[in-house]
Amino acid sequence: MVSPHAGAAPLPLPSPTPGAPYARVKQHLKAGLAAGRWVPGERMPSEAALVAEFGVSRMTVNRALRELRSEGLVLRTQGVGTFAAPLHKVSSTLTIRDLQEEITSRGHQHQAVVHVQRAEPAPAALAAQLGVAQGSEVFHTLIVHFENGVPLQCEDRYVNPACAPRYLQADFTRSTPTQVLFESTALWRAQYSIEAARPTAQEARLLQIAPAEPCLVVVRRTFSHDAAITIARLVHPGSRYALEGQFTP
Amino acid sequence: MVSPHAGAAPLPLPSPTPGAPYARVKQHLKAGLAAGRWVPGERMPSEAALVAEFGVSRMTVNRALRELRSEGLVLRTQGVGTFAAPLHKVSSTLTIRDLQEEITSRGHQHQAVVHVQRAEPAPAALAAQLGVAQGSEVFHTLIVHFENGVPLQCEDRYVNPACAPRYLQADFTRSTPTQVLFESTALWRAQYSIEAARPTAQEARLLQIAPAEPCLVVVRRTFSHDAAITIARLVHPGSRYALEGQFTP
DNA sequence: AAGTGGTCTAGACCACTGG
DNA sequence: CAGTGGTCTAGACCACTTA
Numbered sequence: 001m002v003s004p005h006a007g008a009a010p011l012p013l014p015s016p017t018p019g020a021p022y023a024r025v026k027q028h029l030k031a032g033l034a035a036g037r038w039v040p041g042e043r044m045p046s047e048a049a050l051v052a053e054f055g056v057s058r059m060t061v062n063r064a065l066r067e068l069r070s071e072g073l074v075l076r077t078q079g080v081g082t083f084a085a086p087l088h089k090v091s092s093t094l095t096i097r098d099l100q101e102e103i104t105s106r107g108h109q110h111q112a113v114v115h116v117q118r119a120e121p122a123p124a125a126l127a128a129q130l131g132v133a134q135g136s137e138v139f140h141t142l143i144v145h146f147e148n149g150v151p152l153q154c155e156d157r158y159v160n161p162a163c164a165p166r167y168l169q170a171d172f173t174r175s176t177p178t179q180v181l182f183e184s185t186a187l188w189r190a191q192y193s194i195e196a197a198r199p200t201a202q203e204a205r206l207l208q209i210a211p212a213e214p215c216l217v218v219v220r221r222t223f224s225h226d227a228a229i230t231i232a233r234l235v236h237p238g239s240r241y242a243l244e245g246q247f248t249p
Numbered sequence: 250m251v252s253p254h255a256g257a258a259p260l261p262l263p264s265p266t267p268g269a270p271y272a273r274v275k276q277h278l279k280a281g282l283a284a285g286r287w288v289p290g291e292r293m294p295s296e297a298a299l300v301a302e303f304g305v306s307r308m309t310v311n312r313a314l315r316e317l318r319s320e321g322l323v324l325r326t327q328g329v330g331t332f333a334a335p336l337h338k339v340s341s342t343l344t345i346r347d348l349q350e351e352i353t354s355r356g357h358q359h360q361a362v363v364h365v366q367r368a369e370p371a372p373a374a375l376a377a378q379l380g381v382a383q384g385s386e387v388f389h390t391l392i393v394h395f396e397n398g399v400p401l402q403c404e405d406r407y408v409n410p411a412c413a414p415r416y417l418q419a420d421f422t423r424s425t426p427t428q429v430l431f432e433s434t435a436l437w438r439a440q441y442s443i444e445a446a447r448p449t450a451q452e453a454r455l456l457q458i459a460p461a462e463p464c465l466v467v468v469r470r471t472f473s474h475d476a477a478i479t480i481a482r483l484v485h486p487g488s489r490y491a492l493e494g495q496f497t498p
Numbered sequence: 499a500a501g502t503g504g505t506c507t508a509g510a511c512c513a514c515t516g517g
Numbered sequence: 518c519a520g521t522g523g524t525c526t527a528g529a530c531c532a533c534t535t536a
Contacts, residue, residue, distance in 0.1 A: 020525085057525065057526045057528090059525075078532065079534035080533080080535080081534095
């Protein structure tokens with residue numbers, strides 16, 4: 001047969017399962033895993049076995065298995081075999097969205113009030129984290145974000161000037177620091193810390209909440225290669241904001 | 250040439266870049282994106298162009314591009330082309346680990362105290378969320394987890410009996426509810442909500458904290474297919490616990 | 499030595515988009 | 518129509534593990 005499609009019968013062929021062959025193989029295995037057909041750690045059919053079972057080429061079943069592995073559903077070891085992944089590791093991932101994107105996607109109005117936008121000498125601890133000389137100037141912004149007039153986030157941010165020399169020229173009532181910083185930078189990595197804490201006196205005032213109200217505090221450090229780009233402290237009133245996410249294996 | 254390797258020159262050939270060809274193509278594009286060679290939204294080389302440039306087969310560049318898309322770095326549209334992904338979406342993912350795993354991986358001691366472990370008639374709201382008849386019995390556990398003797402998490406959990414009939418027989422001082430529930434279930438999905446809030450009076454007492462201390466509250470609903478397995482409210486003292494995570498594109 | 503996964507190729511057909 | 522991505526194949530060579 002010259003090609004998989006050229007050789008197909010001219011009839012519409014009641015396809016056993018719709019979709020591309022690699023997807024059918026993948027779906028079959030996924031269903032088996034969901035049904036507990038293979039206990040975690042148990043050996044699963046080899047590529048050769050699946051080739052025989054489905055009558056497809058090895059590349060096709062290989063792709064199905066490769067994707068299942070990238071989804072964390074199976075473990076594969078060269079020379080050994082494919083195994084159902086032990087799902088004991090209940091670590092999962094949560095999606096964090098950009099606040100402004102979140103607000104506008106809800107169809108609500110986003111508004112930003114800029115309280116600080118200037119260069120400042122960096123305190124020692126901060127200078128170390130940003131990787132700049134102690135006492136050298138860094139950019140500092142303090143912005144409060146509103147959703148339909150309600151203060152939702154207090155964003156206290158320091159930026160490494162070497163990474164974004166024009167940062168202070170931006171109009172943060174129109175675009176957000178995130179947009180300004182990352183519109184040109186393509187690849188970066190970030191560290192998060194999420195905790196519950198009381199706001200500082202200033203934060204309570206800016207967010208118009210009681211000083212004792214619990215707040216969700218996200219600290220985000222962003223790096224490009226090894227240079228630190230920015231450190232942000234994002235404070236949200238606990239009564240008005242929750243991080244939500246989904247996880248599907 | 251019969252095979253890519255069979256046809257290779259007998260010389261060791263100073264390989265231009267180490268690694269598999271598809272990985273080289275992928276890495277080349279990734280580096281270009283990191284360097285800003287293509288502005289977000291800009292058109293990138295077609296598969297045919299990359300085939301010519303790297304002297305590899307189309308399947309190979311296709312795999313590289315497919316993986317880049319699954320990593321969210323490029324967008325592809327059939328009949329149109331491949332484009333650098335707009336990085337405006339600064340949504341990122343955060344890893345949530347199982348608390349017990351976290352404690353033991355720190356080399357610390359984990360301890361659990363069980364305060365409630367019984368079947369109860371489900372309140373209306375809960376019955377709806379678990380998808381059981383109102384007033385029917387559900388399993389309820391209330392467990393406090395300690396790290397080296399310090400209370401770190403108050404776990405209030407309801408379980409759908411149909412999904413785990415033997416749940417109440419477990420010894421939760423030895424294994425955790427998570428382990429008991431998911432040692433057999435292979436595929437599931439979960440919804441998270443993370444917020445800052447004050448503890449209830451009972452929670453404050455169990456966690457040995459002041460009633461006004463901010464707490465990090467994680468509510469996790471877990472489903473299998475469409476049946477709800479369990480709903481858990483995990484309360485952590487803000488002063489003792491933070492969720493931490495990394496994000497790399 | 500046999501079995502397994504990891505990878506590559508050359509060429510093919512298809513569906514879709516755009517001019 | 519030409520160009521693009523989406524997919525499949527049959528066969529190949531390799532590295533690795535296990536017996």
